[in-house]
Amino acid sequence: MALTRLTGSGQGECGKKDCPNVYRDESDGGFVVQGEHSNAFQPPTGEALVKIPESVLREAFRALGW
Numbered sequence: 788m789a790l791t792r793l794t795g796s797g798q799g800e801c802g803k804k805d806c807p808n809v810y811r812d813e814s815d816g817g818f819v820v821q822g823e824h825s826n827a828f829q830p831p832t833g834e835a836l837v838k839i840p841e842s843v844l845r846e847a848f849r850a851l852g853w
Contacts, residue, residue: 788812788813788814789812789813789814790810790811790812790813790819791810791811791813792808792809792810793808793809793810793811793846793847793850793851794807794808794809794843794846794847794850795808807820807821807822807823807837807838807839807840807843808820808821808822808839808843809821809839809843809844809846809847811851818847820837820839821837821839822837822838822839822843823837823838823839824836824837824838825837825838
């Protein structure tokens with residue numbers, strides 16, 4: 788799987804390697820999200836919930852030109 792990192796360019800709160808990030812999967816155009824584990828509800832087997840700041844999503848949208 789080839790991923791393009793859309794966030795964490797060193798600006799804002801995501802300038803470190805271990806912070807929340809959004810990646811684009813080049814094989815199918817999907818998104819992979821790295822963030823703080825959330826226990827908001829129990830997702831189905833094989834899935835997980837993560838929580839990322841709104842600013843990280845906005846940064847990803849800007850990177851995609853949306």
